[in-house]
Amino acid sequence: MITVLQRVREARVEVDGEVVGQIGQGLLVLLCAEQGDSDKLADKLLAKVLKLRIFSDENGKMNRSVQDVVGGLLVVSQFTLAADTKGGNRPSFTAAAAPDEGRRLYEYFVSQARVVHPIVQTGQFAADMQVHLINDGPVTIPMTMREV
Template sequence: MRALVQRVRQARVEIEGEVVGAIEAGLLVLLCAERGDGELQADRLLAKLLKLRIFPDEAGKMNRSVQDTGGGLLIVSQFTLAADLGAGNRPSFTGAAAPDEGRRLYDYFVAKARAAYPVVATGVFAADMQVHLVNDGPVTIPMQIQ
């Protein structure tokens, strides 16, 4: 399972001009289920994400997690994180989980996040979304759990 995590001052997802999910300061999580992923990978990624120390402490050092700061999580499905450019200039997405399995794992991840953390917003799986964010730092961290 892959994620691209961005520390944000604010972020929102719009579909056809309507906001469907938004947070203030926290983490924007672009999430991709890959072939062979299951609940174990989702659980491990969520545990790591909630403890990821990328927020500044009083000394300005990245030493606090989203749990420490009380920030939000905005979780957005992003199958293009599985892009493979090994055979040319047009990406292949064969490494991404099949749509039904991707949706199941995305829904599982969101449900687990909501059970573990109080501030969780989402996009809409497989929708054409516009993601707006103010990247804080900027801080952008790729994550992969196998």
Template sequence: MIALVQRVAQARVDVAGLTIGEIGAGLLVLVCAERGDAEAQADKLLAKVLKLRIFSDEAGKMNRSVQDTGGGLLVVSQFTLAADTTGGNRPSFTNAAPPDEGRRLYEYFVQQARAAHPVVATGEFAADMKVHLVNDGPVTIPMRVA
């Protein structure tokens, strides 16, 4: 699985002009399941996201996790993270999990996140979403687990 994690001051996702998920300070987590991924990859990725130390401590060093700060998670599905651009200018998405499997793993990731963390908001799988964020730092971390 792949994630693009952004430390945010605030973030929200809108579908058809309505806000369906929003958080204050925390992490925007764009998530993509790849072919062959299973629950084990989702669990591993979630554990890394929750423990990722990218929030400042009292000394100003990135030494605290979202769990340490009590920040929110906004989890948004984004199959385009699996893009392969090595063959030309038009990306290929064949590495992304098929839609049914991608949805299942995304929903599993969200379910596990809600069980492990108190503030979890989401986007809507396969919807045309507008994601609004204030990237704090900016801090953006790509993550991949096998």
């Protein structure tokens, strides 16, 4: 699984001009399932996302997690994170999970996040979304989790 985390002051997702998810302070989680990914891997990624210390403490040091600051999670599916740009000028997305499996893993990640975190909002899987955010810092962290 691939994710790009952006620490935000606020973020929202619109589909057809309607807000479908929004948060204040927290993390925008752009999420891509790849071929061969599993529920176990999604669980591992979620645990890492929730514990990653990228929010400032009282001394300005990145020492707090999204859980520590009771920030929101805005989880947005983004299969383009699996882009392979090695050949030619048109990216290949063959490493991304098939749409049905990608949706299943995305929904699994979101459902597990809602079990353990109080503020979880989402985009809309496979929709044409407009994502608005105020990146705080800016802090942007790319992460890749692979089966071992």
